[in-house]
Amino acid sequence: MKQLKKIMINKTKIINNDIIYTKKTYQQKILNLKLYNNFQTNLNFYSKQSIKFQDLLLNTNLNKLFYTEHMSYALEDRFSNSKYHTFDSYLTSIELIDVNILKKKFNYKYKYSMFTYFIPFLIKNGKKLNTINFIIKGISNIYDSLKYNKITQFETYSYVNQFKHYIDTADDVYNINFLIHWIINIYKPVFDVKCFNVPKIHKKKSAKTVLFKIVYLSEKNRLKTAYKHISTCIRQDNSSKLNNRITNVFLDLLLNYKKSYLYTRKMYIYEQVMDM
Structure with a gap:
């Protein structure tokens, strides 16, 4: 009975951990979707971020070192x-x-x-x-x-x-x-050229190992x-x-x-x- 109780306790712990993990991943997905919508709807997002970055460089006197025309x-x-x-x-x-x-x-x-x-x-x-x-x-x-x-x-x-x-x-x-x-x-072609190996029967008669044939292509x-x-x-x-x-x-x-x-x-x- 004690062993069964231990097994049941361990199972409940695992289930609880799984529930917590799924909740966290679900919350993370919601955050990702919010971030995605922000990028999708806010057209000035990139320009604002670049301005902030340039301000940071100017404040730290790093603009001359890191800024390049692009x-x-x-x-x-x-x-x-x-x-x-x-x-x-x-x-x-x-x-x-x-x-x-x-x-x-x-x-x-x-x-x-x-x-x-x-x-x-x-x-x-x-x-x-x-x-x-x-x-x-x-x-x-x-x-x-x-x-x-x-x-x-x-x-x-x-x-x-x-x-x-x-x-x-x-x-x-x-x-x-x-x-x-x-x-x-x-x-869009109607005919094409395909390559195929020479059959063994004809290899002695032909010096070529590869031959080409024209094939009709279906629609x-x-x-x-x-x-x-x-x-x-x-x-x-x-x-x-x-x-x-x-x-x-x-x-x-x-x-x-x-x-x-x-x-x-x-x-x-x-x-x-x-x-x-």
């Missing part, structure tokens, strides 16, 4: 700070994007469809937030460059005048999903193949930063159109199909 975009800074919060999923972090830099033209008519489908192809080491941040940063660079820079900076591109005219006159283009959808429509595989090829092209770009690689590949597709690398690749495969 040019940044509101959209990028707003999003990069979102990693300090807890989210039910990485999609909720998109709500924190500050779109003032794009003159409030950013809209999510297509919600997360094209954008979220593209993310898994570029995720590096499972860093979802960083990947989203790089995509937004790369696309923002395209908008900013075409909106505020001179057209002479894009002389190497063939269709820059047409796209810049659309940027200046249309609102839908300021939708991330719209831009990705546009790029997909430019490239459900075309979108996936397009994302896969665009992501591969982004990874192979010469730029060191992911956002710069995204900018380069997207600009090539948008501004070179039929002369872009991926579109030329698609048309070459089509020519091979026609010759068959």
